[in-house]
Amino acid sequence: MVFSSLVFLSVFLPLFLAVYYLLPARRRNLWLLVASLVFYSWGEPIYIILMVFSSLWDYLIGLGLARFPDDLLRRKTLLLLSIMGNVLVLGFFKYADFIIINLNLLPGVQIPLLNLPLPIGISFYTFQTMSYTIDVYRRNVPAQRDFISFAAYVTMFPQLIAGPIVRYIEVAKELEDRRGTLAQFASGAETFTLGLCYKVLIANNVGILWERMKAVPSNELTLLSAWLGILAFSLQIYFDFSGYSLMAIGLGRILGFEYPQNFNYPYISQSISEFWRRWHMTLGNWFREYVYIPLGGNRKGTWNTLRNLAIVWILTGIWHGASWNFLLWGCYYGVIIILERVAIGGVLLKVPRFLRHLYTLMIVAVGWVIFETADPGWGVGYLRALLGGTGFGLQDFYFRYEALSFGFVLFLGVILATDLPEKVLQWLSEHVPTASGWLRLVLMSGGLILSLAYIVDSGYNPFLYLRF
């Protein structure tokens, strides 16, 4: 089930919230767990077993760690078991076929593919459960003795499918005791609505343009078409992903949880290092907390720092998907971030602000081409088109048509990708509080109604014998 569907908005969420708030506080984790399993089973009935197994495994390891507070060898073994369990599950379901395909390229190797569907959310919940056992091992947080509460944390539907990656330590207190105040509910509802609009009204819309540009052979694109296309994708992936995160954060808040922020206007960054502090922040935090720092971070000399950065970026790349282009994408950012650290960082500080901004956006745009490259020929062609090297000129009719069709939505997306709207709302709420309160309500009503219209429309499938 996805949030931007009728079944979620019209049936699941109203029923879930009604029961949730009717139940006494101590029963709510159980209800959250049951509802999350129903939510998950709508798409993948079978893989529930995997998720329950994963929860049970780390729950037991947590108990074991609590049982042996002083036995370092046992503790290390338990931690290793937890990490191995999660990495194996993730590796098997996500990467097995990728490894097999590449092994089969060797002469004489012929392993049949597994063709397993990827369990939804597996990249997220394995990372979450690992955060639990690692933090219990480090004694940053006590082990959870109640299985229901622990399983509710792992399966929690708001962030189950696409994050943010909520570390156990961040919600440990709220799992035991959360209020769910009116203020939280109101703010959560607002955040959820904003995320819904991001996803349904902007991401899906500009996504149509990107699909069209991808349908044109990339070596036939004009210069401006190529840029229009990559602008569309940059906005699509941002509003899609950050929209989903906002919906998750909003839903969490409605239930009384405070999830960490996942995006902080990444496209206003002035360097790539800054971009990654603002983009998918919970993934970056996870790698920093559980990979980079344990490896020594930047405290063990230049070479070790560079090695650690390289490891983190290779992992970041491959985490996004089991194929070479994601690996390449991760390495691309790894190299640029290392370069910013050792060479160009100083230069960047001296150039005007808009140039720094331009530099960042160009790097990110090229990065998205790599990210979207399923076929190397297409990717190379697209990069050439971005440089105007296809021989099809600056622009054509097709560009003008699509630019006119999508211009306004793109413009809206660009504005919303900056912190300008938030600043304006902030200013309004300080200077004309009543009017700004009503404005927010009007915007929210409009957003909800329009989003619902788009969602209803997605099920509108005229079946026409158009040429009878």
Next chain:
Amino acid sequence: MIKTQTALLFVIFLVLAFLMVFIGPETAFSEMENRVMQQKPSLTLDAILSGRFMSESVSYIQDQYWQRSWWVRVKNGSERLLGKRDIANTYLGEADLYTEKRSPINEDVFNRNLTALQSFCKRSSLMGLQNWFLLVPSSYSIYPQRLPSFAPVTDEGELSRVITALDSDMVVVDSFLSLVSSQRSDLYFRTDHHWTSDGALLAAEAVLAAMGDIPVGEASFERGFITGFLGSLYSRAPLFGVSAEEVTYYSPRDLVVSMRYGEKGETSDSLLVWENAGVKDKYTLFLGSLQPEVSIITSAESPRHLLILKDSFAHPLVPHLVPFFSEIRLLDLRYFRGSVGAYLNEHKITDVLFCYNLSWFASDTFFAFALNEPD
């Protein structure tokens, strides 16, 4: 204060969103979408384990949502306000002028169709038959102003030049000039991709002139209309404020016809299928809808038997041809599963008329397959 209202707004939204699944009558069939709607799924263990219950309930909620076509119009209207110029493969012109948006033609398919056409005409002219090809433009070729600016479309003039220049035993009649030079604005529907009876009349006159016949004039026809037509393009991209159209028809006054049509071979003494005047797709008033074959016996005193190989643009053309043929047969090669060559012999065909919309002909993947004779 505002917090309470925000929370209340969200709760009201959820309650209404929930109610809209369950209020209102259940629809069994949607005329707008021309499909059967999902009914309440049955909740059994088997259905849950197989995932059928889940997928059916998703469809049920979508299909039975309260006033769903209103919601679709809200969405389409807002997209249009935001500057979108095509929705669901339909170009939105000014006001309620719709144009179909088609994918670019596939050169291979087009060439294959041309080759099949050439060899068919060669065979049939060896049998002593006359071959004609009526090219029907799409509405945008006649009314380019209905398109949004810079809209990418297939150049039908170019397709027409290729077909006309073809070395083959047939006479090509391009109706483009007749339609354009009439300077009338009602030759194509606003909300459907088809031409109107008046568009077809102009094309019929061009065909008859090429055949050496003299059109019998409007006086020999009863001209009437039915109202309330919202065409297939409207169904794809419904908008607020679109007014329904009239469907004009011509019916020969002094001639008796008997028509066999439809998949079950219904018979009628009119070229108009009156029970379709009440359905949503009122274009099916002309000879009905999906069918492999239509045969019409007329009281015209003529030795000539006409076979029309066609798409649906041919339907309103037929009344104007009736006075010149004692038999008119239409085959739709997408559904006809016999040998066209044998059909020519069996029904003593004297003239073959191809009647195709240019863009459709260039992308019809059935044409060559159905027309080629097995060796």
